[in-house]
Structure formats: C-alpha cells, structure tokens
Amino acid sequence: MQLEFKQIFTAFMVLFAVIDIIGNIPIIIDLRKKVGHIQSEKAALIAGVIMIVFLFVGKSLLNLIGIDVNSFAVAGAFIIFFIALEMILGITLYKDDESSAMTASVFPLAFPLIAGPGSLTTLLSLRAEFEIENIIVAVIFNVIVIYAVLKTSAKIEKLIGKNGINIIRKVFGVILLAIAVKLFAHNIKMLLA
Template identity: 70%
Template sequence: MDLQFNFKEIATATMVLFAVIDILGSIPIIIGLRNKVGHIQSEKASIVAAVIMVAFLFVGDEILNLIGIDVNSFAVAGAFIIFFLAIEMILGITLYKDDAPESASVVPIAFPLIAGAGTMTSLLSLRAEYRVENIIIAIIINIIFVYVVLISSKQIEKILGQGGLNVIRKVFGVILLAIAVKLFAANINQLF
C-alpha cells in the first residue's frame, strides 16, 4: 500500500471537519447534557465517534447504495437535522424530547453531535477529492480536539458563565443554520 501524506490535504480536511463537527458551537449542548445526566464519558464518546467516522469513510457509499439512498438525499436529510438543531440553539426551545439518558457518550454526543449526517456527508465529499490516509489523520486531529473540549467542559462553563454560553449558543446556532442552508442548497438540485 502506497501512503502519500500531503500536509495541504490534511490541513484542508481538518478544517472542513472542524467546521462541520463544530465542537466549539456544541459546548452549550455538551454542558446542558452534563448538567442533565451528571457525567459525560469523554473517552468513550471520542473513540466511538472516531470509529464511526473512519468506518463511514470506507463503507459509507456502499451502505447508502445498499439501502438505495444517494449521497445527495443523505445530505438533504442531514441538512434538516442540522437545521432543527440550529433552531433549538437560536430560539432556546427543545424540539427533540427523549428519555433522559443515564450518561452521555455514544448518543447523543458521539452520534449525532460529533459524527452526524453533516460529518458523514463531508467525509464522502472529502473521499472524492483527497487520499484516505490524509482524511484519517484529519479525523484523528479533530477527535483529539473534541476530547479536550469534552474533558474540560466544566472549566469552559466556569470561564464563559451563563451569559457567555447563551451568546455562543446563539452565534453558533446561526452558523449551524447557515451550514444547513448551504448543505440543503448544494444538494437539493441533484434530487430532481
């Protein structure tokens, strides 16, 4: 196997994934979950998210083809999910209600917060343009950053305070809304 590491590809893929994962924008959600369940399993969430992303990088197209879904349909569905998450963040309402989990790790942090539809769609797009080994390094870099944010969420909450969290939540809600609109606009024409 011929590995060709390219710093430019790694840097670009890292930045794309960083923007889509948006762990900084998810800080208010993470803190809210921690306050609700008392404990976030940072290691487990990070490892599971990394495994999901690497697995989807290799078999994502095949899985979608197997169940008869094209990448564009997947991207539009992801846009809707991101849209509703953004609405929750901006308006401070809860659209999705679920039984309170005992701990927050795999659901909802690893999936869909970190390795969600937007991330999966981005991975498939990156796979078309960049070499797999460079994308895997980009995933690892992002997961390390995600882990650091998850493990230090209490300290981040103390530094920012409730007012700071509210501002960040609204700002990143608008950014998330813009990502949802862009994802929707870029893929809806391909469906018709």
C-alpha cells in the same frame, strides 16, 4: 503509504470547520446538565470510529439501502435544523426520559452532532480528492481536539459564565440554522436536478 502534510492539514481544517466542536460547546454543556456527565473518551472514540468506518463503506452502504449522498445530507439538514431551533428558542424538542451519560455520549453527541451527515458527506467528498491515509490522520487529529473540548467543557463554561454561554448558544444556533439551510438547499437542488 504516502503521508502528505498539506493533504492532512487541509482535510483536518475542512473537517474541523464542518464538525465545529467549538461551536457545539453550548450543546455539550446543555447535554451535560441534562444527564449529569458525558463520557468524553467514549463520545470522541465512537465519533472517530463512525467517521473512519464511513470513509471506507459510506457510499457502498448508502447505495446498498438505496439512499444517495444528497438524500442523506437532506435528512442531516433536518436534524441540524431542529438542534438549531432548540438553541435559538431555548426549547427542548428531543426528549428522552431514559437519557443517561452513556446514551448522551453516543446520541446525540457522537452521532449526529460530531459524526453527523455534514462530516460524513464531507468525508465522501474528501475521499475523491485526497489519499485515504491522510484523511484518516486528519480524522484522528480531529478526534483528539474533540476529546480535549469535551473534557474541558466544564472549565470553558466557568470561564465564559452563564450569560456568555447563552449568548454563544444563540449565536451558534443561528449559524447552525444557516448551515442546515445551506446543506438542505444545496442537496435538494442536486436531488431535483
């Protein structure tokens, strides 16, 4: 087992940027308002498990059901696109009358928001470059950061205030929309090539 700090740090930073847990704070606060409480430990743990399992079986799993990574990323781009529209326009596209803290912690928080197509496809590309144990350590560090942000989202909300949250929500909605468009454009090009 060869742990390399440079690989761990690079993989951590790449995943941190793709997961964008700081940018997701408005969505987390929004979800908490809808369901009352989010199980931070469960959401972080499930997201971590999904990412680590996908690291090992992702490509084989997609191949098994006849889906290539690019199709998976295009589907993910649509989900991110709709989440971004909700943030920018202040509308609710995803309605779940049975929504509870448990289901919100898993869907849409752990998947597809944290361990979504963006982070899962990133894991597949990192695997081509880095040692698997370094990627696992990077995922674990990201899970710790995710847990900390989820746990302190109420304090962050108090600190920023309602108007601050609305501004951040709109700004990150536009950024998320841009990520969705980029993810879609890049992967549709690969599919049509």
